[in-house]
Amino acid sequence: MTIDAARGAPPSTGAQSPSAPPELVQLLTPEGERVEHPEYDVELTADEIKSLYRDLVIVRRLDQEALALTRQGELGVWASLLGQEAAQIGSGRALRPTDMAFPSYREHGVAWCRDVDPVSVLGLFRGVNHSGWDPREHNFHLYTIVIGSQSLHAAGYAMGIQRDGGDDAAIVYFGDGATSEGDVNESFVWSAAQNAPIVFFCQNNQWAISEPLERQSRIPLYRRAEGFGFPGIRVDGNDVFAVLAVTRKALDNARSGQGPTLIEAFTYRMGAHTTTDDPTRYRLEAELEAWKLKDPIERVKAYLVKNQMADKDFFESIDDEAKTIGSDVRRRCLELPDPEATAIWENVYATDHSLLAGERDQFTSYLGSFEEVTR
Amino acid sequence: MSTETLSLSRAMNEGLRKAMENDPKVLVMGEDVGKLGGVFRVTDGLQKDFGEARVIDTPLAESGIVGTAIGLALRGYRPVCEIQFDGFVFPAFNQITSQLAKMRMRSLGTLELPVVIRIPFGGGIGAVEHHSESPEAYFTHTGGLRVVACSNPSDAYTMIQQAIACPDPVIFFEPKRRYWDKAPVELDLSAAASFESAVVAREGTDVTLLAYGPMVKTCLEAAQADEERSIEVVDIRSLNPLDESTVMDSVRRTGRCVVVHEAPVFNGYGAELAARITEKCFYHLESPVLRVGGFSTPYPPSRLEDHYLPDLDRVLDAVDRTFEW
Structure with a gap:
């Protein structure tokens, strides 16, 4: 008997398999057709759509560059965003500059939207620092690797917004696997009880390393929100228009005192979990091929072409620009200096700390003893 | 004031x-x-x-x-x-x-x-x-x-x-x-003294008791009760960072030291104090630094906690032992 059989069939109380064909908000089909939705819409000029297209292409290019750098031994590891570009650009472009975003560790596309220098995103993966940007300058918090921990930071930050007044909002990014974490569930409880101005943005990319969604949930993730007392909505995570529309609405609701929203962006991790992972051990090639037909970039391109908003020159110029940005990031990544040994003790405390000062001085003099010998 | x-x-x-x-x-x-x-x-x-x-x-x-x-x-x-x-x-x-x-x-x-x-x-x-x-x-x-x-x-x-x-x-x-x-x-x-500082809660000349939190009072009572020896009590106050100079000054003066805490002795904070004192005060020590604390067990049911928790007698027993070297 298999474990599933032993566990029995899912309850018949209207429960829906978490990976069943989704009911989701879609405004742009994979073929590039604009469709209507009764509740959500977004009005975009040709220039705005071209700008979104540019974002999508550039972040995919940066991702490829980082993968190449990892294969060449220049980064220790890389968590690819391939396939999730629309979820990240759509939500990232829905934010105002004063909103605060709390990423996990795959939100390179959101980092791009928050004007974080792509090279500083690489520092963590190259091992020269744990984070390379000032979160206050970009309103983009540090990457958080312990799954789901950042959701509570976002909830607390949103409580701070409430106390300050004004209409900023917080958004927190996490994956399908993170929805099983206590911290994510606590942040749902907290934000609901406080009616905090926060958007929970779950990128359901179907896989938590090797574990499919069935290992995490018996119901679609967006439906969890109802039990916590706030709305949940599922959006086509590969549709940048729909993600933008849904995230804007959720942020507006947060700003106007209507509390949290859970957005489940239904998408797919086209690549491996990280460069150390091997998805061929646990998922079928056919699944990947099916999702390739729903590519987040191709559908925008098709829309632009069909509506004669962009020509060949435009697409070529974007490709060239992405290439240039990629090469520049590659060059500057290789130039990132290794930190001095004394950086180990820097910034651990705000003020002098006798224990650390003692260790640092002792180690510095130990290192100095080698210089004496070689001199 | x-x-x-x-x-x-x-x-x-x-x-x-x-x-x-x-x-x-x-x-x-x-x-x-x-x-x-x-x-x-x-x-x-x-x-x-x-x-x-x-x-x-x-x-x-x-x-x-x-x-x-x-x-x-x-x-x-x-x-x-x-x-x-x-x-x-x-x-x-x-x-x-x-x-x-x-x-x-x-x-x-x-x-x-x-x-x-x-x-x-x-x-x-x-x-x-x-x-x-x-x-x-x-x-x-x-x-x-x-x-x-x-x-x-x-x-x-x-x-x-x-x-x-x-x-x-x-x-x-x-x-x-x-x-x-x-x-x-x-x-x-x-x-007020900085909260990073340790303080000498009671001056003495023969042995130093190091404690923090609830055990400071226990140590002061033990020092008071001991009529033969002059016991100094240092309240550590800041566990990290540790005010090493106040601790080491005291131990150098008395030459003997007992660390007291409620937490289990094994791998407890007292182990760090004992190691540092041994390193910094080696030639001043008349006896090893001793530790009094909880046992390496889960905290016991409350009817047994009087055995588990260091009290005046267990502290003075350790003080006695520092004089046996």
């Missing part, structure tokens, strides 16, 4: 009140800290006076208390979290050790996390399990945290205000069995 006689719990309350008056960014948050005033009444009346936005009755989720406090700190607030009992801090362990402690360093110094986590700790109150533990070593072992313990009402009043003013995260241990002890409290902080 003005002094007032207060219980340790009341002194904590007055210290928190003062900090909240002085800085509108100071928040108090925890389970039952509002109308109830906390299970030890440390936050009594604060919600009435400062409102629900600043004194927050939280959901019953310790990870959430610390995690949201981090978020509030990132927004510019100075949250003071109450963990109701020592044994309840562990659900918050990831948020404290992996998030709070590391965030300044991970941000290359751009983020400041002025979060205080108050933990009533230690046994001796006849409580059920998980209400009598001494988890300090878990936190002194974690870079990025400051760890302090107050032992008397005056320090409670002063050190909580210093901890709240500190730009770093502070784990603030309160000796729960001493909450109702009363003593005069100096209300003017201007002449």
Whole structure:
């Protein structure tokens, strides 16, 4: 008997398999057709759509560059965003500059939207620092690797917004696997009880390393929100228009005192979990091929072409620009200096700390003893 | 200068009140800290006076208390979290050790996390399990945290205000069995010693007792009871960073040392003190540094806690042994 059989069939109380064909908000089909939705819409000029297209292409290019750098031994590891570009650009472009975003560790596309220098995103993966940007300058918090921990930071930050007044909002990014974490569930409880101005943005990319969604949930993730007392909505995570529309609405609701929203962006991790992972051990090639037909970039391109908003020159110029940005990031990544040994003790405390000062001085003099010998 | 006689719990309350008056960014948050005033009444009346936005009755989720406090700190607030009992801090362990402690360093110094986590700790109150533990070593072992313990009402009043003013995260241990002890409290902080300093609580010449939190009183009583030897008692106060000079000066003068804490001796804070003292005071020592503390077991049922907890006799027994070398 298999474990599933032993566990029995899912309850018949209207429960829906978490990976069943989704009911989701879609405004742009994979073929590039604009469709209507009764509740959500977004009005975009040709220039705005071209700008979104540019974002999508550039972040995919940066991702490829980082993968190449990892294969060449220049980064220790890389968590690819391939396939999730629309979820990240759509939500990232829905934010105002004063909103605060709390990423996990795959939100390179959101980092791009928050004007974080792509090279500083690489520092963590190259091992020269744990984070390379000032979160206050970009309103983009540090990457958080312990799954789901950042959701509570976002909830607390949103409580701070409430106390300050004004209409900023917080958004927190996490994956399908993170929805099983206590911290994510606590942040749902907290934000609901406080009616905090926060958007929970779950990128359901179907896989938590090797574990499919069935290992995490018996119901679609967006439906969890109802039990916590706030709305949940599922959006086509590969549709940048729909993600933008849904995230804007959720942020507006947060700003106007209507509390949290859970957005489940239904998408797919086209690549491996990280460069150390091997998805061929646990998922079928056919699944990947099916999702390739729903590519987040191709559908925008098709829309632009069909509506004669962009020509060949435009697409070529974007490709060239992405290439240039990629090469520049590659060059500057290789130039990132290794930190001095004394950086180990820097910034651990705000003020002098006798224990650390003692260790640092002792180690510095130990290192100095080698210089004496070689001199 | 003005002094007032207060219980340790009341002194904590007055210290928190003062900090909240002085800085509108100071928040108090925890389970039952509002109308109830906390299970030890440390936050009594604060919600009435400062409102629900600043004194927050939280959901019953310790990870959430610390995690949201981090978020509030990132927004510019100075949250003071109450963990109701020592044994309840562990659900918050990831948020404290992996998030709070590391965030300044991970941000290359751009983020400041002025979060205080108050933990009533230690046994001796006849409580059920998980209400009598001494988890300090878990936190002194974690870079990025400051760890302090107050032992008397005056320090409670002063050190909580210093901890709240500190730009770093502070784990603030309160000796729960001493909450109702009363003593005069100096209300003017201007002449107060830094909360990073150890203090000589009682001068002596023959042996040094090192203690913090609830064991300071036990050591003072032991010193008082010993009619043959002159016992010095040092209140460590700041476990991390450690005020080494005050500790080492005392041990160099007396030549003998006993470390006393309620936490298990094995791998406890006393092991670190003993190692450092041996390294720094080797030629001054007349005998090895001895440790008195809890056993390497889960905290026992309360009917057995008198055996588990160091008391006056166990402390003096160790003092005797330092003279047997």
